[in-house]
Amino acid sequence: MAQAKRNLSKALASVDVVVEVLDARMPAASMNPLFDELRQERQRPALKILNKADIADQAVTARWIEYFMDNDSLASALPMVGKSKQDVRKIVDSCRKLAPHRVDAIKPLRLMVSGVPNVGKSTILNGLLGQSKAKAADEPAITKMITRYEVNDELIIYDSPGVMWPKVDTEETGLLLAVNNAIGVNAYNVEDAAIFLIEKMLERYPGAIMDRYRIKLDNMDAVACIELVGDKRGMRSRGGSVDFERAAHLVLTDYRQGRFGRVSLQLVSDLI
Template sequence: MSIQWFPGHMNAAKKKAEESMADTDVVIEVLDARLPEASCNPLVERMRVFRQRPCLKILNKSDLADPVATALWASYYNAQDNVTAYPMTTKKPSDVARIVTLCKQLAPHRGVPTKPLRIMIMGIPNVGKSTLMNALLKRRVAKVGDEPAVTKTQQRIYLDQHTVLIDTPGLMWPKIDMDSDGLMLAASHAIGSNALIEEEVAVFLAEVLLERYPNLLAARYGLKTEGMDGVAVVEGVGMKRGFRVKGGDLDFEKSAHVLLHDYRSGALGRISLETPQSRAERLARHAAEMQEKAERAAAIAAAKAEEAARGKRGS
């Protein structure tokens, strides 16, 4: 299943962000700690690298992520030039309080009366940007909702007389290259519901959980996971909970919804859908698949050209 989602307002948001980046000192990119690279927008990366802006990569919702995987991701990002990784949750005021200090460390020449520190907050939809903005300001200035793309316009607000926050709408990118990225984003509620089939997303999530966290499935639903596939897990959730449609058949749709909800809310436990190693392996597989696809296309094109040449010779 290939998931793509780039509503029209995001193209305008992208252009506005490119303009504002020129007058920004530090970029905060808010990532989902459960899937940091899948939730890392390549458009944001290109913009900030082009402008040579330092980046504070916030691994948000770290309270929902596997702490071992999060530590690996923090090391991965901290090894990059001009990047600081910060695992945190907006539920802890002490976590939020450190953000401006970390930004000042990335731009030590700013944050004085004559040169205020200008911080742009970016990220994909529903990753927690608006909640972070409200937590930083200690008041509600950004609309928050449990649906992707609630914020649609850019805001510029003074945190204090030395610090300016630029809040941007959640931004996706036009084409998600790897199907698994789209499915991880959908499972984590970063994709609009009109762009996905929830049952297929739940089956994908179940397969990841079988591979990485079978003990959490067993503990939450009482499943014996050995020999199961993703479909069987979703069915098992429904059978354990007694989800039936009229007539007595299993309510697969409701079962899928519950599995996704339990993952998103943390009821299943602390889960990460990728690690730096699994990401590298997935990228390698994708590159090999693309190479094979290109070779097949080239072979078909060559065969057609040869057939056309024979036809001309024959005539």
């Protein structure tokens, strides 16, 4: 981690704008404090990309955009669907506004694209590059080192590694990262992560659960809900009882694949 921090700090000396890719469904939890700390030390502006906006609650995402714009004079923010070429093209234009002095081959715009694992950073980077240079995969920490790409005479892009910070500050942040598959499976309990997810869904989007699994909730708690989903899908252990772990994996996978529709697990008000 110390070496990664030194490498990032050194690279930032040659960067004009940090493009930080976040998950629109949990923007604060997917924001790495290390990147903010280093870029602010270097007084570098940031473009916060709220990726996967197509499966996030639209009204909640709009509030997060306002939050980032209001709370950091050196930051701007964009909702994004990383797989949309039209959306990705907006990134460079937005960055040019943050660094208006970098406009030609003599002073090319230099961007660093950053993000914790599984926020869709590699997909966005490949869209910026116009080809599949970065490894896009649903596994934590696929990108291992800082890579420099000369896209054209007026644009240079640095790809930073998907580095996690040494210590997660709250239990809720850790569970949000687990739900998002941003940390390795050995670092969390699958059943705890699924219970946390369904608790959030029951509180904010009960209809999404009912629509996905065609069940009635009847004021049940998260554990009972997951058991019902497992029963409905025929997930049973040898003894005939519901296989809770399999059901937990199912609800986590459905969330990660966007099968619940537009849901956001983190609100701006959660930070207050």
